[in-house]
Amino acid sequence: MAIRTVGVVGVGLMGSGIAQVCAEAGYRVVVREVSDDLLEKGLGKIESFLAKGVEKGKVTAERKAEVLSRLEGTTELGRMGQCDLLIEVVTENIETKRQVFQALDAACRPEAIFASNTSSLSITEMAATTKRPSRVVGLHFFNPVPLMKLVEVVRSPLTDPAVFEEATAFAKSLGKTPVRASDKTGFVVNRLLVPYLLDAIRALEEGVGSIVDIDEGMRLDFVGLDTTYFIANIMFEEFREKRFAPPPLLKRMVQAGLHGRKAGKGFYDYAQEPPRPMNSLVQAPA
């Protein structure tokens, strides 16, 4: 089945990037959000990303207009019935995702392919809530989507091999580099990256190095600390190995809203220029 129209459900941080790269690759894109406000905000992110490209001379105004003309926003799930591929990019919560897949199942043609952008939840569990388990895959994009080449394409034990191939070809058609994985929690990247991040925090807790020295030694990426904590909990539940358990320091930071760059504070206070390490996190009271 040729993929012409892509449905993107949820146009937050990741969904807006995914909708953008699909429209840039020539697909018609229908984006669904829960409210007009959120829809407008999500589509606005795409508009401003492209506008910056025009300002910098990387994108022409014509190209920007052409990409935007392929995007359609809606709050009605029924509008997703016209799509050949549906990419779910809603909040990382299995109940929410289950509800989305069941509603899409009723609204979409039986041959439409369903994909989830989940970082850590089970594709198999989502697939099993639909009447088309063989047509469900993971398409795990990375942040920021327009700039990151990597996409993990995930196969559950129920996925039809032909659908897995189609999903891989689709990722390539976006100009991305697909990495194929089976549905084991964390897939390839988080399976390796999350224990690495937790080890860095343990190293800080144990006094191996200062925040700056650990940071300079190991170049960090932009995963939020709340996301790291959430994925770690799920991986720990799955594997019961201590190295997947979130360190108490991380839990306290998430409880305190210190989620990292996006929250303005994490291991650094980003309000300062240059960002100042939050040494108080690991200092005993005087």
Ligand SMILES: NC(=O)c1ccc[n+]([C@@H]2O[C@H](COP(=O)([O-])OP(=O)(O)OC[C@H]3O[C@@H](n4cnc5c(N)ncnc54)[C@H](O)[C@@H]3O)[C@@H](O)[C@H]2O)c1
């Ligand atoms: N943030 C990252 O770095 C990152 C990286 C890779 C994968 N992911 C995964 O991508 C998914 C989305 O993450 P995000 O960071 O974009 O979250 P986000 O909170 O920015 O966006 C989620 C959006 O989904 C919307 N939504 C919720 N229920 C919906 C529904 N029923 N229909 C339509 N929209 C709905 C919300 O209103 C919100 O705008 C999660 O599964 C997350 O694990 C995130």
